[in-house]
Amino acid sequence: MSETSAWVILIAAIFTNNILLSNFLGMCSFLACSKQIATALGLGAAVIFVMTGTTILNYWIYHGLLVPLKIDHLQFIVFIAVIAAFVQFVEMFIERFSPPLYYALGIFLPLITVNCAILGASLFMVIRKYSFVQSVGFGLGAGLGWALAIVLIAGLQRKMLYSNVPWPFRGVAITMIITGLMAMAFMGFAGMVNIQ
Amino acid sequence: MVYVWAIVVFVGVLAGLSILLTVAERLLVDYGVCQVDINAGEKVLEVEGGQTLLNSLNSEKVFIPSACGGKVSCGFCKVTVLSGGGAILPTERAFVTRKEARAGVRLACQVKVREDMQIRIPEDLLNVKMFSATVKSALTLTHDIKEIRMALVEPAEISHRPGQYVQVQAPSSEGPVFRAYSVASPVYEPNVVDLVIRIIPGGIASTYLHSVAEGDPMIFTGPYGEFRLNEDPETEVICVGGGAGMAPMRNIIYSIYDRWPDRSCWLFFGCRTTVDIFYLKEYQELAAKHPNFHVVYALSDPLGPDEKWDGETGFIHLSVDKHLDPGVKRQAFLCGPPPMIDAVMGVLEAKGLRERDIFYDKF
Numbered sequence: 070m071s072e073t074s075a076w077v078i079l080i081a082a083i084f085t086n087n088i089l090l091s092n093f094l095g096m097c098s099f100l101a102c103s104k105q106i107a108t109a110l111g112l113g114a115a116v117i118f119v120m121t122g123t124t125i126l127n128y129w130i131y132h133g134l135l136v137p138l139k140i141d142h143l144q145f146i147v148f149i150a151v152i153a154a155f156v157q158f159v160e161m162f163i164e165r166f167s168p169p170l171y172y173a174l175g176i177f178l179p180l181i182t183v184n185c186a187i188l189g190a191s192l193f194m195v196i197r198k199y200s201f202v203q204s205v206g207f208g209l210g211a212g213l214g215w216a217l218a219i220v221l222i223a224g225l226q227r228k229m230l231y232s233n234v235p236w237p238f239r240g241v242a243i244t245m246i247i248t249g250l251m252a253m254a255f256m257g258f259a260g261m262v263n264i265q
Numbered sequence: 266m267v268y269v270w271a272i273v274v275f276v277g278v279l280a281g282l283s284i285l286l287t288v289a290e291r292l293l294v295d296y297g298v299c300q301v302d303i304n305a306g307e308k309v310l311e312v313e314g315g316q317t318l319l320n321s322l323n324s325e326k327v328f329i330p331s332a333c334g335g336k337v338s339c340g341f342c343k344v345t346v347l348s349g350g351g352a353i354l355p356t357e358r359a360f361v362t363r364k365e366a367r368a369g370v371r372l373a374c375q376v377k378v379r380e381d382m383q384i385r386i387p388e389d390l391l392n393v394k395m396f397s398a399t400v401k402s403a404l405t406l407t408h409d410i411k412e413i414r415m416a417l418v419e420p421a422e423i424s425h426r427p428g429q430y431v432q433v434q435a436p437s438s439e440g441p442v443f444r445a446y447s448v449a450s451p452v453y454e455p456n457v458v459d460l461v462i463r464i465i466p467g468g469i470a471s472t473y474l475h476s477v478a479e480g481d482p483m484i485f486t487g488p489y490g491e492f493r494l495n496e497d498p499e500t501e502v503i504c505v506g507g508g509a510g511m512a513p514m515r516n517i518i519y520s521i522y523d524r525w526p527d528r529s530c531w532l533f534f535g536c537r538t539t540v541d542i543f544y545l546k547e548y549q550e551l552a553a554k555h556p557n558f559h560v561v562y563a564l565s566d567p568l569g570p571d572e573k574w575d576g577e578t579g580f581i582h583l584s585v586d587k588h589l590d591p592g593v594k595r596q597a598f599l600c601g602p603p604p605m606i607d608a609v610m611g612v613l614e615a616k617g618l619r620e621r622d623i624f625y626d627k628f
Binding site: 157164 | 283
């Protein structure tokens, strides 16, 4: 078990080890839902919630049931079931309390189920042997990092509306390019902390 | 042992999650019974919350027109929501103008009933009923147009205004769909509804309606529509139609001559070629009985080598322009393809008709 404090892990998960910009997980909904800042914020909030929640639940299940009973080879299938149920819950919650956001997110809300960043966060938690508090920090940080990246890209996409992008680069191409530039910018944080 | 534990834990986790979700569903998705107040207390419905407004109203026998059945592709199911509908959704923006949105206009298929609501719908819609009928006859009028006569079963009579339409249910691979067709039979024949249907290649309802035979059961809702005939017998009535746009005109004309035998009325009907002509003989017989009824059919395509035609040629708006004198008190009903309607509107406005005296249906 690493000795790094949960705060450091949280900060690192947002900046130096941003799950989207350094691990490139969760790209599909990131590319699809980064046109409007409001939608990006909504999806980002949903991902933060799901990622923190599932990391905590999966920590309990993994260390409370799977490891003691020596059945940790079930981790993928159990993690995925937990994530699916959690997303289902979030979907009901958003439909009830924010129908416009529900319709704006459309199919991408249920698709959080298979957002690889979510499963990725749970698996990193296992691989890096985090304690409970560290896992909470990591889950929250990874979610915040993902949300930060999508909101920043949505902001850039807005600017892009008024920019003269050469036509072969319009659409997804320029989004990929600015994502790459953003990832390089985030590499600037690299020396601060490191959680490997 | 490890296998047993594996199965027990996995099943246990799934069962736990299912229970949590079921509880959440009860708390979040169950809205209980909600009240829907229509037209300030005229009708108050108690409906199960959670469904769309369109489905709730339909199940309570308030039939809002909808051609697409809730797929947000027709925009027919507009209602005014005064309270309790939440904010307008991005899906509705394509059909609801800014001005309408400010007045609370929503698409009933997109609004979910989550709380008590107050809505406003046109008075006419409260009289809309669902009818069952059987096909009495299916007549081929031209190569692509059929006349279907339906005898009403339950309710046995329909009360409609000339020019209104019904929505006929047709089966499709994705469940029943409803399509709008004007009533072609006159209002004094309340036991039957005639439809004039042009077949559209690949069209769900028109293909189905072209295949029905005598005795087949049919279901439709109605009547709908804003066409409102001026009751003043001094007002001349102008009917302009093309293709299946004949249907409402037939209803209007026969209904007029049943009530006002001397009222002045013009029928302009645009066809491409002589094979597209139908009902002409019937109208000529009617014109022989009622001297103030004038019927003009015009062919827009050049005549073929073996076609015979002694009537008008050219687009129908040119005939309208030629026959009508300006400055007469008139009301007009137009039904046909959009370019035809636009051209005729221009001509009629130049003849001095006000916009509110022109009713049209573009399709």
